[in-house]
Amino acid sequence: MKEQYDFRVIEEKWQKRWEEADIFHVTEDKDKEKFYLLEMFPYPSGKLHMGHVRNYSIGDVVGRYLNMKGFNVLHPIGFDSFGLPAENAAIKHGTHPAVWTSANIAEMEKQLRQMGLSYDWDREACTYKEEYYKWMQWIFIQFYKKGLAYKKENPVNWCPSCQTVLANEQVVDGCCERCKSVVTKKNLSQWYLKITDYADRLLDNLDDDAKMGGWPERVKVMQKNWIGRSYGTEVDFKIVGSDLKFRVFTTRVDTIFGTSFMVIAPEHPYVEELIKGQKEEAACREYIEAAKRQSDIDRTSTTKEKTGQFTGRYVINPLTGAQVPIFLADYVLLGYGTGMVMGVPAHDQRDFEFARKFNLDIIPVVDPGNGEIDFDNLTEAFEAQGTMINSGKYNGMPNEEAIALIGKDFEEQGIGKRTKNYKLRDWLISRQRYWGTPIPMIYCEDCGWQPEKEENLPVKLPTDVVFTGTGESPIATSKTFQNAVCPICGKKATREVDTMDTFMDSSWYFQRYTDARNDQAPFAKEKSDYWMGVDQYIGGIEHAILHLMYARFFNMVLYDLGMTSVEEPFKNLLTQGMVLKDGAKMSKSLGNIVSPEEIIGKFGADTARLFILFAAPPEKELDWSDKGVEGSYKFLNRVWRLVAEIAEQTEGMPAKYILETEDDKQLAYVLNNTVKRVTQDIHKRFNFNTAISAIMELVNEMYRYKDLEDVNMGLLRDCAEKLVKMLSPFCPHIADEMWEGLGYEGFLFKSEWPEYDEKALVKESVEIVLQINGKVKDKMVVPAGLDKAEFEKLAMESEKAQALTAGKQIVKVIAVPGKLVNIVVRG
RNA sequence: GCGGAUAUGGCGGAACUGGCAGACGCGCAGGAUUUAGGUUCCUGUGGGAGACCGUGCAGGUUCGAUUCCUGUUAUCCGCACCA
Numbered sequence: 001m002k003e004q005y006d007f008r009v010i011e012e013k014w015q016k017r018w019e020e021a022d023i024f025h026v027t028e029d030k031d032k033e034k035f036y037l038l039e040m041f042p043y044p045s046g047k048l049h050m051g052h053v054r055n056y057s058i059g060d061v062v063g064r065y066l067n068m069k070g071f072n073v074l075h076p077i078g079f080d081s082f083g084l085p086a087e088n089a090a091i092k093h094g095t096h097p098a099v100w101t102s103a104n105i106a107e108m109e110k111q112l113r114q115m116g117l118s119y120d121w122d123r124e125a126c127t128y129k130e131e132y133y134k135w136m137q138w139i140f141i142q143f144y145k146k147g148l149a150y151k152k153e154n155p156v157n158w159c160p161s162c163q164t165v166l167a168n169e170q171v172v173d174g175c176c177e178r179c180k181s182v183v184t185k186k187n188l189s190q191w192y193l194k195i196t197d198y199a200d201r202l203l204d205n206l207d208d209d210a211k212m213g214g215w216p217e218r219v220k221v222m223q224k225n226w227i228g229r230s231y232g233t234e235v236d237f238k239i240v241g242s243d244l245k246f247r248v249f250t251t252r253v254d255t256i257f258g259t260s261f262m263v264i265a266p267e268h269p270y271v272e273e274l275i276k277g278q279k280e281e282a283a284c285r286e287y288i289e290a291a292k293r294q295s296d297i298d299r300t301s302t303t304k305e306k307t308g309q310f311t312g313r314y315v316i317n318p319l320t321g322a323q324v325p326i327f328l329a330d331y332v333l334l335g336y337g338t339g340m341v342m343g344v345p346a347h348d349q350r351d352f353e354f355a356r357k358f359n360l361d362i363i364p365v366v367d368p369g370n371g372e373i374d375f376d377n378l379t380e381a382f383e384a385q386g387t388m389i390n391s392g393k394y395n396g397m398p399n400e401e402a403i404a405l406i407g408k409d410f411e412e413q414g415i416g417k418r419t420k421n422y423k424l425r426d427w428l429i430s431r432q433r434y435w436g437t438p439i440p441m442i443y444c445e446d447c448g449w450q451p452e453k454e455e456n457l458p459v460k461l462p463t464d465v466v467f468t469g470t471g472e473s474p475i476a477t478s479k480t481f482q483n484a485v486c487p488i489c490g491k492k493a494t495r496e497v498d499t500m501d502t503f504m505d506s507s508w509y510f511q512r513y514t515d516a517r518n519d520q521a522p523f524a525k526e527k528s529d530y531w532m533g534v535d536q537y538i539g540g541i542e543h544a545i546l547h548l549m550y551a552r553f554f555n556m557v558l559y560d561l562g563m564t565s566v567e568e569p570f571k572n573l574l575t576q577g578m579v580l581k582d583g584a585k586m587s588k589s590l591g592n593i594v595s596p597e598e599i600i601g602k603f604g605a606d607t608a609r610l611f612i613l614f615a616a617p618p619e620k621e622l623d624w625s626d627k628g629v630e631g632s633y634k635f636l637n638r639v640w641r642l643v644a645e646i647a648e649q650t651e652g653m654p655a656k657y658i659l660e661t662e663d664d665k666q667l668a669y670v671l672n673n674t675v676k677r678v679t680q681d682i683h684k685r686f687n688f689n690t691a692i693s694a695i696m697e698l699v700n701e702m703y704r705y706k707d708l709e710d711v712n713m714g715l716l717r718d719c720a721e722k723l724v725k726m727l728s729p730f731c732p733h734i735a736d737e738m739w740e741g742l743g744y745e746g747f748l749f750k751s752e753w754p755e756y757d758e759k760a761l762v763k764e765s766v767e768i769v770l771q772i773n774g775k776v777k778d779k780m781v782v783p784a785g786l787d788k789a790e791f792e793k794l795a796m797e798s799e800k801a802q803a804l805t806a807g808k809q810i811v812k813v814i815a816v817p818g819k820l821v822n823i824v825v826r827g
Numbered sequence: 828g829c830g831g832a833u834a835u836g837g838c839g840g841a842a843c844u845g846g847c848a849g850a851c852g853c854g855c856a857g858g859a860u861u862u863a864g865g866u867u868c869c870u871g872u873g874g875g876a877g878a879c880c881g882u883g884c885a886g887g888u889u890c891g892a893u894u895c896c897u898g899u900u901a902u903c904c905g906c907a908c909c910a
Binding site for chain 1: 828829830831832833838839840841842843846847850851852853854866867868889890891903904905906907908909910
């Protein structure tokens with residue numbers, strides 16, 4: 001081995017060798033236990049950032065380790081390569097998005113290879129390629145045939161900057177998730193996927209530990225909240241002088257006797273008929289216009305004072321016969337429930353505020369029973385549980401019982417039913433953009449919307465388009481694209497010009513990896529069945545709802561279609577923490593970006609990987625430290641010098657030995673203990689930081705040992721070999737180089753993970769703690785393996801114990817063999 | 828407002844089932860090597876002169892609590908007029 005650790009030469013050398021020997025390519029092998037390891041594939045934005053480096057370093061340790069452990073590890077990579085940045089770059093520079101995209105992919109592939117990641121590149125999947133989007137279109141058609149895709153006109157979220165519609169999930173605080181522009185509403189006819197049909201399954205599986213026990217609790221909670229299932233009752237109120245029914249959804253049907261008004265969302269389709277001809281009509285129209293002008297942010301602000309407008313109409317309470325007024329109010333959301341709400345001011349804070357503003361009755365119907373609430377002088381709504389009052393035959397009943405009973409009674413009388421409601425909406429997947437998968441649908445005047453024939457797929461992206469940025473899909477500017485024939489009647493028809501939300505592409509890529517080069521189907525079932533589900537998925541928390549819910553939904557549909565045998569695609573999920581610099585997220589505006597390219601150039605990929613894995617556990621935030629990186633680099637140099645010295649002194653010597661001195665036994669103990677700790681830290685806990693500390697401790701111990709007078713070279717060699725092996729998942733290049741330096745051929749990736757010897761971990765004597773009243777007073781060395789009685793006797797008879805308890809009354813003695821003796825004394 | 832998480836030296840973090848708090852690293856201090864700096868190697872490094880005190884704060888359970896329980900504060904994250 002050379003004296004100097006030259007990472008530049010070493011890393012290039014081994015990357016080349018790994019590639020030439022094609023060691024990361026895997027195929028199905030029934031004799032081996034499979035492991036599907038997946039990291040979220042990147043968007044090809046240009047260059048890797050530190051978040052990528054962290055994500056892929058974590059994955060690579062797991063992959064390389066499990067491979068050495070004998071698993072058949074599928075570890076694929078690809079690029080999520082449709083999307084807006086490519087199109088914007090195209091508009092700006094006058095190039096085609098494909099040019100920008102493929103150049104970025106080439107650059108990022110190069111960087112990923114420079115990191116020494118153990119990917120099976122033969123399975124690379126890029127979503128912008130025809131061979132991929134062809135199957136995306138095919139899958140969309142299967143959704144359509146199953147009744148899960150439909151086109152509908154609705155008020156939709158529109159981003160004026162991205163010039164396209166957005167799904168609910170892509171609107172954050174009323175702004176576009178990508179560009180932060182304020183989102184407006186537009187009425188458009190768009191394609192939707194019926195994810196709401198799967199709401200219950202998506203929700204219930206979250207609590208099924210057999211399917212999703214390996215997910216972080218907080219991600220599951222976020223998805224639950226997003227799906228937002230609530231149980232309640234739908235009740236129909238008669239509208240005076242109209243055939244329309246005022247149907248409300250409520251979780252608190254027990255409070256129905258306290259209803260003193262009704263509220264309807266101003267944009268509700270019923271409003272027109274309700275207000276027409278009323279003397280309040282003009283005022284209502286003014287209110288509706290004002291509501292329209294508000295952004296979602298203003299409208300949903302909880303600090304805003306309640307507004308509303310009386311419609312002139314009334315409903316009849318089916319239980320009391322009382323007539324109560326109907327108001328328009330923008331605090332009612334059109335998209336949730338029925339868009340109509342019953343107002344119970346005594347027991348709902350929003351209704352309370354509304355009633356105060358408009359001087360409406362506040363009728364208490366649930367009593368807390370402790371006399372603490374003065375219903376004549378309420379300052380806020382009483383929303384907790386209690387006993388029914390003012391509620392006819394339900395009086396005296398706990399209100400929770402009344403909910404069930406009233407629901408049952410309503411069902412019998414045919415005026416209501418117990419039901420469920422969700423916050424989740426159907427997934428709007430149309431985008432008025434070019435750089436995405438064309439929606440393979442054709443509109444025929446006679447036959448309506450029809451899917452393109454499967455043999456005609458892919459519906460290719462046209463190249464003769466103009467990027468105008470006008471809000472219509474650029475595809476519409478193609479001279480030929482829209483010309484089609486109806487797949488049913490053969491008449492002239494028109495093609496859909498919108499493309500799919502790119503979250504569609506990333507909702508099944510993990511299935512494509514199992515059979516990435518298939519040109520007959522998206523993937524063969526037997527390949528999917530061998531590899532799925534994903535045993536470990538690793539990625540950022542920012543995908544907790546969007547990608548991770550869409551992908552679950554997609555996989556459930558593929559499961560229902562019989563294409564795969566696994567319902568939940570991701571068994572275990574690790575959400576890695578962010579990489580920070582000086583306590584803040586790395587960003588261009590803060591100017592605190594550390595580029596992976598620079599770090600790898602200066603210290604090498606092995607150092608970059610080692611630092612990023614050592615500085616924090618994977619799920620926590622990681623604060624970048626230049627000093628820390630230098631420390632990792634120094635450590636690798638320290639290992640290098642140590643192994644080089646041992647390699648030279650033990651050339652041709654086997655790693656065989658007999659333990660003679662106490663120092664031998666001590667080093668053998670540390671060695672075996674390190675193997676045990678590193679194995680457990682990687683395998684069971686994903687605590688790479690502590691695994692690396694354990695390796696560091698072994699290195700420190702080897703340094704102490706090697707300069708002793710009586711040194712056992714066979715033992716040192718064994719230490720060096722195991723050290724190099726344990727280091728290899730973290731720092732694969734330097735490890736392979738040192739392995740070669742120790743006289744071995746081939747790759748550590750193809751070697752076996754070291755085992756530890758339980759016998760070497762048994763010590764002859766142990767240091768124990770002597771406590772008096774729970775406080776540590778002294779330490780003593782006793783023979784190991786004593787039973788409790790012997791142990792206690794020995795400890796109690798020791799000089800130290802005698803001295804410490806002299807003149808005191810011994811109340812109790814607690815002895816934990818091998819660990820401690822605690823003497824409880826008085827006086 | 829609701830839900831979730833976190834809190835340990837100067838810093839990043841360890842302590843796995845309740846049993847020596849601060850592993851490992853960074854930083855700092857001292858020493859050796861070096862013409863010097865850097866590198867490397869060694870030693871020390873929670874506070875306190877000390878008995879002792881120390882894991883956000885206040886209690887509790889226990890022989891014994893960073894770990895379990897109750898309350899509380901702060902910070903971060905998610906959702907938020909969801910009827």
